[in-house]
Structures are given as C-alpha cells and as structure tokens.
Amino acid sequence: MQAKETLFADLVQGRAQQFQVPLYQRTYSWTEKQLGQLWTDILDQAELLESGEKASTHFLGSVVLAPSPQNEATFPRWLVVDGQQRLTTLSLALTAIRDHIADAEPDEAERIDDEYLVNKRKNGSDHFRLLPTQADRAQFAAYVRGPLSEQAVGGAVAAAYSFFRRKLVEAADPAAPQDVFRIEQAITSRLTLVAVTAERGDNVHRIFESLNNTGLKLSQADLLRNYLFMRLPTRGEHVYETYWLPLQDSLSNDELEQLMWLQLVLDGDDRVRRQDLYAAQQQRFERGEVSEAEIEAYIKKLYRRGALFRRLLYPDVEPNAAVRGHLHRLDTWQAQVTYPALMLLLDRRERGDLNSMDTARAMSYVESFLVRRMMCRVPTNNLNRIFQAVPGQLPLDMPVADGLHQLLSAENRFWPDDDELREKVRTAPFYKFGRGHQRKMVLQRLEESYEHPEPVDFAAAQLTIEHVMPQSPGDEWLRMLSEDVVDGESPKDLHSRLQHTLGNLTLTAVNSELSNHPFERKQDLLQGSHLEMNRRIAATERWGADEIRTRADELTDRAIALWPAPLRGVGRAERSRDWNLAHQVLAALPHGTWTSYGDLAAFIGSGAQAVGNHLANTPGVANAYRVLTSDGKVSDGFRWTPQDVGGDVRARLTADGVRFTANGAADPAQRLSADGLASLVGEADDQADGEEDAAQHTPESQGDQTDADPFYLQLVAENSPERRFFRQLAADNSRETVEAVRALFARWEELGGSIVTVGNDTTGASLVLGEAGAPPSEISPVSLTPGCGLGGTAYFNFQWLAVQEPFTNSSLRAEFLRLLNELEGVDLQERQPGQGPDPSFPLSVLEKDHNRELIVEALMWFRDRWKGRGTD
Template sequence: MPDVFKDPHQRAPSWGNLLTDDGAERKGAAVDTNAMTLRELFGPDQRLVVPVFQRPYVWSEDRNWRPLWEDVTALVQRRLAGQEVHPHFLGAVVLDQMPTATGSMPARQVIDGQQRLTTLQVLLAAVRDAARRLDAHDKYVRALAKLTVNDDDMSDDLDAAYKVWPTNLDRTAFRTVMNGPQAGAPGAAASPGTSVIEQAYGFFTARTGEWAQDLADQHTPDELFDALVRVLRDKLELVVIDLKPQDNAQVIFEALNDRGTPLQASDLVKNLVFQKAEEQSLPVESLYEDVWQRLETPDWREEVRQGRLKRPRLDVFLTHYLTSELGEEVLTPELFLTFRRSVTNARMPLTALMQHLVGQASVYRRLTDDQQPATAEGRFLRTVNVLDANTVVPVLLWLTTRFDETDRAEAVAALNSYLVRRTVGRLTTKNYNRLFLELLKELKAKDDPAVVSDFLLRQDADSGRWPTDHDMYAVLCTQPLYRQLTRARMRLILTELEDALYTGKTERLVHDGTLTIEHLLPQAWESHWPLPAIGPDSAEARERRRTLLHSLGNLTLLTRSLNPAVSNGPWQHKRTDILLHSALSLNRSLPEQWNEDAITARAAHLAEAFCNRWKHPAGHTPVSASAALLPPAPAAVPAPVSVPAPAHASSIRSVVAGIPSARRDVARHIHEAFAQYADGRVLTVAQIAAAGTSQYQPGEISPGAVAARLRANTVDGVETVADSSPLSARRVK
C-alpha cells in the first residue's frame, strides 16, 4: 500500500479529508483545538453526549465502515512487517462543555462528529469481543475495555458507564453492542431488521475474525491483537475542537457538516428547534419523546421523487409546510434559512409551534399516502401522485387544515379537473409554482374554499387556462394520447373513465392497479385488419387509421393474462374473448364491427364520460351513465351505422381552432348529421354528436345536448326511437 501516512496531518483519501476551516488549521478561532489519539480522547472517565435533537446513526458499510477497516488493517500490516507507522488522521469532532454537578463525571456535548465517535466505539467493542473469543491475552481485552467503559464507582447512573451516549433512537442498540457479543453469532451478517449500529458491530466483528484467520499461519493471536490494539489506541488521531462558553453552538453546527453523510436541511431544523428549547429551559427530553419523535421513523428519511430529483421525505414536507404557512415560494437551498426566519418571527410559543408542525406532518403523510380511500378526494390524491403535481400540495395542506372534507369538496374537484384536463391537453406546467402560490395567497386572504374555482376560471393565458369541454372533445377524439401520456397517466384516465361509466345497476369493481392498456385495433394491424380498400384514397385511409390507432376511442383495459391472448387476433375472436372474460363497463358495449368509424363514436362517448368525471364549472350538459355507453341497439331497432370521422386529426384541429364560442344551432346539426343517409336510418345520440357539420366539429357537442333537443321533438325529418337505449333517432320523410 502506498506510504501516505508520513505526515501526521496528511488526510487518508478513504476516510480523511474531513478537516474544515473551523478545525485545527484555522488561526485565531475562539476554540480550543487539540489532536488526540483514541487513548487520549476515550481514556479518561468522561461522557460524550449526543444531543437528543441530532439525527440517528446513519453510516453504512460501503461508504464508511469498510474504508475505515481497510485503513486500520493497512496500519497494522505495516507494524507487523516492522515498518514505521505514522499517526492516521480520522477527521474532526466538535464538543461543547456541559454543566455537571460537583464531583460528577465530566460531560461534553457532541456538536459535530457523532457518527464518527459512535463508529469508533462500536469498532473498539467489536475488536474487544473478538479478542476475548479468539483467546488472545486478557490484557488486550482490558486495554480496549478502558476505551469503551467508564469506571466511576460513585455514579448512580447506569448509563454513565458509556463513553459515548448516542441520541434516543440509538440507545437500546448501543447498549446491546457495547455490553458484549449479543448482536448475533460471530461473523454472521446482521438480519435485515437489525439496527444500523448492530449491523456495524456485526461488520467489524466479522472482519476482525476473518483478518485473524487469514494471518493465523503467520502470527499468533497475541501478536495480531498486540499490533491491532496498539494501532487503535495510539495511531488513530482526531482533531478535537472544544467550544468556549462564548461560542454559539448552533451557529457552528450549521457551518459544519457531518462529513461521512451530509446533513439534510431537516437535521439543521431539528437542531435549531431543540437548541432554542434548551435556551428557554423547556423539557427537551419530553418534547422529543412526546412530540418530535413521530418525525424520526425511517419513512421520514426515505427519499421520495420530486420531479427529476430525490429528497428525504421530511425535507419535502418542510418545504410544503413553510410554503403553506408563509404563502411564499421556498427554494430547496434556502429551506433551513426560511425555517429559521419563520421560527424567529413566530407568534406562538415554541412548544405550540412544534406541536403544530408535527400535526401538519401527519396531515401531509395522509395526503401523500400510496393507499387512499375510494372517495372523490382519495381518487384525487392518487391522481396528484400519478401526475407528479407536487406544487399543489401546499394548497391541499392549507385546505385540509382549515375545512372538513365536505366543505372543501368543490375546491378539490376543481383542482382535480384543472390538473387532469391540462395534463391530457399537454399544456405546460412551468407556471404552476407561481399559479398555486397566488391561489394560496388568495385562499389565505379570503378564507373561503370557493376561491379555488373562481381563481382558476380567471386564468386566461395558455400557461394557466382551464380547458373547456370543447377543448377536451377535440383532444380526446383526435389526439394519439397513448403516445402523448405516460402509461401510468393513461391507465389513470382509463380507470377513472371506467368508474365514471358505472350506473346504479352496475356492480362496482375494485381495481388493484394490475390492468394493462390494450389497443382494440392492434398496433400490428396489417395481418388481420387490412384497410378496406386500395385505390386513390388508400394513403388517406392509412393516415386516418394511423391517427386513430393511439386515440382514446381505441384504448381499453384488460388483465395481464387476457391482453396478450387477444392482442393481434381478428376482431370477431378478440371481441368474443373480451366479452367473455372482462366485466369492465369499458368493454361491455363493444360493437360487432370495429373500424375507424367505431373508434370515433366510442371516443365521443368516452369524451362525454371524461367531461362528466372532471367537470368544468363554465357549463356542461350532464347525461346519464347509460347514455354514455355504447351497448348494442335493442332488437326492435335497426342497427345504427357509424358516422365517418374526418380523415386527418390536423384538419379537425385547424377547424376547431376557428369555431366561435357563441352557441350554435343544435337542430341544424342533427339534421345535417342525417343528411347523407336514406329515410329509416337510425343513429344514436353519440353518433350524432360525433358527426362533423357546419355547426359543430366531431365531439364538440355533447350527446346530452343532442338528447335534450331530440326529446323536445323539434327537429324536422327526425324522430326519436321509442324506449331505445342508448337514445336513438330515425330519419323520416
């Protein structure tokens, strides 16, 4: 191994490089700085106490334990080979003197370096127990015991025996490993549920045994442990920075970083809160156990995705919490600074502030839980997760805190419609930060959930407008949504449409997220689905099929086993298998013929269901669930024909863009929809709505509006078919 330890302050590349400008190299600092071996630091009877508010032990094998062990064994190997061994620098720790009663054991608070100190104590305990197990001379066991156990017969505190005393969550595990070989069989890996401290002990115990066994042919156990213990005691150095009474421990804590694993903003927040609690002489231990400990569970440290990045869940919550409380944007790099300012300006006592924050954390966990109830709000919360719409969370946090579920239902429905419609319409999300922040400010000013709909309706720029039914029909009937949306978002839309198609007579099905998206007209259609004609219009027909292939009307949901079984087969077999095995409302009304006209008609029906599910307050003519389906026509009624759709989606978009917003003539639209057919021909209301006329583009008018005009019997040359379901009309002379 390269000789990199000649300079006692040279930093080892694997575990060193840890001294900062506030360490030993800084001149004129108001601190006492000393380089200490482990014997000098741990030898005297004293307690190094980790404050209750610091994070738990988080160091890991690959990043921390293994590099440390490799550095130690490299030094031991040099000693066994008779070479000179220089002190090895392990980094810096920052300590603050704690007040203690006269005659009691000295104690210092660990401001920075608790991960390092805990690791070293666990390493010493593991080597101590391995020496005992391998029958090394008892003097090596005693030498290491002096570095791990205080010996004060006058102390009545059983925990005073420990040189390092970790934070609350780690104390039980720390007692276990420091009291003896109780963390599992020697050399055995720790079980998955074992604490991180016990895993560290298991790692060092196993490595010590393997090391001794590998060198057993060359050295006796006493020779090995003599070299190992001497290196551990006298050749590992820490720079110990002792703060003076005038030093601000919180400021120094913020300036430093626990170098092995970077501190998160939430670590600084926790430290700040409890430092202030100590300054105010509040019961720190009980505040931690009764309030803050709920934020110490592993799931709060779990990293969650925020756009393209991952951050600890607690940091993400604190960002949303501060945004909701302050009504201002909180940037990730400024999270701690913003929190510190909010604490300084808070009008409530610190205890009440902590309780409020933890209470809001519980609300946040409910809002972001993967398992949501089958309620309108629960479905919306699942939608927020699928859409990755995190910018709306501060608004939800505020609404949930201020109003019960009934009172906020309209606001939640408005947010749901707004987000889903803009997502399906592929409208930009770049403005959402500013938009929802402005909404939050207005909500806080007026304290009324009705503000949400009014605010969203006022957004008229493309970056913020709320798409209308007119907009959605144009998208849903023409756009290749399967290509434009992620699979998760497309599955969400279809699942919600399935729910929207239920009637009072329909059994509700529980969807467990295992259904897959299927193209009714398969993507590989050439084998069993040839184009109807080859001629001058073949290019146009192919383009129309290409356009409609990935549109909403051609998509459905099937089980994972049914999907590949029916995927590319002819329609007669495919439809039979789907109707035999699928109970979904999306599939129960599939017609006997499946072509471009059928896709267009089904898209219009699903667009109607979409606009019913995600309503727009500007107006929508509701229809019954049965009218939104496409079941086969009754036997007494001649089978309706399909209304041809325009050949190109682009032509639809260009025409739709120029349609005036004024109300047009529904009766004339119905009359023109029948114009190309002979007397006696029957069309459903959905097929009439899907027709393109001089009054409306395909899908622009809802089937409900058509049905209302037909029931009024005011359209010349057209009459309704009695008792038809869905409602149908016949051309008459």
C-alpha cells in the first residue's frame, strides 16, 4: 500500500478516470450534521483564501483506493474502499456550484463539469468521474447529468444537493457576499485528503474490515494531555495530582476538550477549530523553548477556568442570582455557541475587571442578541464566528459590558433594533423558525414579565404552544376572518399569514381540550388558566386579525423591555435579508414541487404582491418560475428578467417534474405551503450547530399533539419514504384518519401499486400504478394532501385521467365516479376539462371501515381496466 497527501483537485483532475464505490459499501448517508460541519470548514478556508493568510489547509480524512477489476491502461478505474461519503459530498457540492452559476457563467459551469464531474468523451456509466454504489447511482447521475428526472426525488443524495444549493444562495447574501469561485477553490485545493492506494494483490475486503473495525480513538484532549505531561519530566506527578486529576474528575472528556479549545480562544486565537485543537496548541508550545514552569502555568490556568466552565454547564453552582438567571436561560436556549463570550465575562469578573451586576448586564446583551435574531428570523450560520471573535475584538478603551454591547451592535452583526422587532412580531411566522424550546422560552419570559403574584412553576408545568386561532380553522373561524380581509385576500390566505405569528400563540397545559374549537369555547378554558397572557386573551370579545395584531404590539413592548436593543447609530439590517431567505427556500425546492405567491409571502412575512414584484424585477433567482398563483397557474404578470434564460414556463415546470391537470393547473398535491417551505430551511437552521433539533419531534411542532401519544411517536420514528407525509397528516387530522390512510396505502401496495411522495418536505402523496417517473407507463387515480392547516383531502385526478388511456373513454370515467360515490359522505361530480379543480372529499371519510372497503374495490376496478388497456 502507498499513502500520500493530496487534494480533491489533484485526485480527480487530469486524464479520464473513474472512482467506483463497491456494492458492499453502504449507501450515501451524510446528514445535515456532517454537511453543516463541512460547509463551515469550506467557508473558513474560503475566508483564509480571501485574506491571503498562509494558514494550513483543512484535513478532511482518508480515501482508500484499490485497482478495479475493470481497470484499463487508457481508462484507470479505482474501487473506493473507504472515503465514498467524502468524495460523493464534494462532488455534489461542485455540482451545486455548477448549477448555481450555470445561467450567469455557462463557460465556468462547463469547466467545473469537465474538470471534476464527468469524463467528457465517455458514454454510459463511464461518463461519470465518480460512480456511487448501485442504490445511489441513478439519483447521483441525475444531478450530475441534469436536467433532473423523477429519479432525483427524495433521498440523502437529493438532500445533500439541496443543502448546497441553499447554502450557496445564503453565501451570496448582499449584506456579506462570499465569492462562489473562492468557495470552489476552497473545496478543490484547501481540503486535504490522504490517499491510500492498495496494490492489485492486496485483500480489499480485509482492508475495508480493518478500517471499519470499532475501537476507541484517542481524542484531542487525550493527545494534548499526553503531549503536556511528556514535557513535564520533573513536575509531572505534582501537576497531575494537584490540577489535572481534579479537573479530569469534574469534566467529561468531551467537556475537557471543549475547555481546552476555549482556552485557546480566550488567549486570542479566534480562528482555531475545535478539531484542530491539538495541532494548534502544540504549535504554540513549540514556537520557542517552553519551560516546565510555562507548561505548569498553562495547566493551572486550565484548572482555574474549569471551575468557571462548570457554571456554564451547571448554572445552579453560580452564586449570583442575576447571573444565574441568564446562565439558566442561555442553557435552556442551548447556546453553546456563546461560550467564548460567557467564559470571557466570568474570567474578567474573577480577575476583578467587572462586578456581578455588570456581568449580568453583559449577559443580557448576549441573550437579547440571540432572542431578537431568532424572532426576526436572522440565519444562525455565522454565530460561531461572531462569538469566537469576541475575546480578540472586544474594545480595550471601555468597560467590558459596554464594549460587548458595542461589539455586538456592529452593523454586520445584524442585531435587530426595536423597529425591526416590532415589524417581525406582527408579520413573521414565529412558530416556524428557531427551535421548539427556544420559542417556548420566549413565551415563558413574556409571561413572567407580567409579574403575576402567583407565578406558574414552569419547571413542573407541562405546557405546550397553542395556536389561539387554530391551524385547522373551522367554518366559524373562517366566517370571522372574512370580516377582516382586505385587497381581495381570501379568509384562508389571511389565516395562513397570521396563524403562526407570535400574536396568535400562547402557552397552555390543556392543548388537546382547546383543539380547534370556536373562540367562545376557548375563552372559557383560557379564563381559568393560571397564565396572565391567557386571561388577557379570554377577556377579548373576538379573535380576528385586529386582535392578533394588537396582542403582537403588546408582546413587542414587553419584549423590548426584556431584551435590550443594540446601540443606536449603527444602522438597521436591510430587508434584503428577507428576500435572501426567500431565495434560499426557492433554491431548495425539491424536484416535482411548486409554491404560490401567497405561500412564499406567508413564509417570509410579506405580501403576495410584494413577492411578485420582487421576483419580476430580480434576475438570477433560482426557480422563480415555480412560484404560481394559488390555483396553480402561471401569473398573467409573469415575465422573465432580461438577464435570465427564459423559455416556455410550462415546459420548464414539466421538466422539473410538475404535473398539470387537464385545465392547465399545476397538481395541487405537489404544492408546498408556507409550512412546507419553512421546513426546507427551518430544519437545516435547527441543525446548523451539528445537533438534531429535538423540537421537530415534540408536540408543539406537530400540530399540538401530546407527548404521551405513542402512536404519534411511532409515526415520527418511522423511517419510511412516507414519514414526513404522515407527520404532517398526524399534525392536522385525527388518529383515526391517519390510521385509515395507512391502511389504504397498505392495501394499495398489496394490489401492486406504489406510493409516491413529494420531495424532502412531503406535502402530498399519490397512489401510482406502473413505473413511477416513466410516463406514459404510469398512472395515478388519487392524490392526497395532509392538510397543512385545513384537514386532509383526497383528490381524484379525473382531468388528468381524461387524457390517459383507457380513461379517455368517458364511460369508464363515469363508472369510476359511480363506484367512488358509493362511499358514505361522498358526492363527486366530474368536471369537464378546464372547468374547475378535480373533485375531492375529506380524508376523514375513510375512517369508516365500510368506506375503506368500497374505495379499495373501486381502485381494484381501476387497476384491472388500466392493466387491460389495449386488449379490447
């Protein structure tokens, strides 16, 4: 075996060659956690390139290669024994960059293709530089080859590609733009790999087993400890017993490693990454002759700061009540990203540079910085850099607390002021950003601000977030909202805009009892609440748009008092950030989906007309043509910008997997609502720091379910292609309806059909016969939507069937309709092509066993007619 250090560009560039992932390898499996960390490393390297610093490259890991049995002298082929996850991810990142610049820089896009992704003069599977394992091959090829096909829907490969498309749009934020070609350079020439090449006679399977053999690896803390005590030949035993052993006993190995990293940051190294801790500290000690006394001083300082670090981990050990309160809230927020700033404050207090009152004041700025940014939907992607830079950037000519206030108020820190906070509380869908525990903490602090004489014990209370105006409004709610609509907006559109705003949210322990009841019923329950905010809601005569906005203004006043504002005179963050969020979510639209102007407006807290104007006048917005009217039509006012590559909009939509009914409307089952759009970026933001967002699995994020519902937890844990569809279904429908749909899907699959769900955020499912994604050899009689606030619905695709053999025969369509109308509670009327949407009925109809038997019989009849087409 031969091993050498290399770069991605050096590995894959040059002559035509191919890297093949063997069948015994697992499928591609990187998630947001690994992708987020890699993206952070890429941006770090891109910044180093921009600054011209001669810093070390980032070591990404190893790649183990062996000659393929198909190897040819003129076309080398390599088996990827280890490292396929890295190679696949980097290839997808470059594919996303190619597509990101394709319209504006077609020559550069072609260069990326030729240099890294394809063998230009090879055909078939030989065309691809990287050939993933069999299960991933078709989907990976679909993205590299383009344009996308149905094979590209869903899966880890699609999710990774979508991640990079969204991050590239985010990186192009006008407020802090990053050069896309510098990002490409960072990927290809700043990420170091160790390429281990096996000889032809080596046992590849033995190598694979050895590489993947489980075992405990030495951590960064282990390596650094060993290094330090090798440098203490005479003082080692005393230092170990006096400082190191107590420190090691008080912290876990991971916590000790984090403390060592924080020590480097506090000492002024604002660029060191935790994974580079050992190398960075070793480099500092080897810059000159380091005595045992200096090593001992380092460990002694580490020991002293270990006691301070424990206060971040266990706030109850902090003696001062005000500081303890802030530490508790930041711990609840899971704000580990702020540790450099918090450690600096505790360290300076211990040194006597500030007292506990000023320490608490400085921590209030940190807390406000996080809370206001979350409430105003500022992305979290740069928080690590902001707080890691605090020790090195803190002004030296003013008190510590004032210096931190000024530093965080800098214009490029995007700390929202009072005006922006007031606007966002009124308009932004608070419920769809941040993490569940963070949203809950904001509401808890707002409740505490009323200073009720008998406050609720929040630690003991089982409180969840409640929508006062429910997510699934009944007729009474819609009638009330009809009194508040303006400018031709429908009650449903108004509901979509207001339902998730802070003014419509509260905390309650009787979530299931409140449910979707009319406001009068909710008033009675809220009146008996121990929470002051609920009593104030109950004292309101009605609960419409004006009341929600009035409460939003009241809560904003309290938020402004609780969380201090940035210093004046540094300017307010531009609204372009909202448009950048819209650009991100459009870039992340999964294949086979579309959205409406109203949905996109509700997602960013704007208006449909403003969204239309922005898209019409902003060149280069990815997937802008996939924003349609609410009935699935291309807007009469849609125009390509002069800089965009135009063409027939409907043809572009069809190529992107959007289906059309006979009347020319996009399939409603493929529409992503505002909630669906939020999940495309919301979950990613939740996991930006490498942790899975438990809030996405808690009841408050899923239609106010209860923690004790084992059926709901079963749905959340289920690892099937329909998982997201069922999560939304459970959020918006009764348990009986969800069980009925699951039973229907099972029977359909028994009949030889399949279930096709839409994208990463499933907002629709279709019953399909034939080879999915290969029209005309597939057909779908039924599409289902989970509700997204309005209850689940079954749509019968009659207008599509009208042009599909053998159902172009009107008598067959009529017979199918008759069979469906035998279901109790169903009365469907076929519409002629172009005359309104397809007929539908509520999914709750399927709760009755008899109705499920009848619909299965109708579907069997449908299957038999379709399979027998052309035999008459």
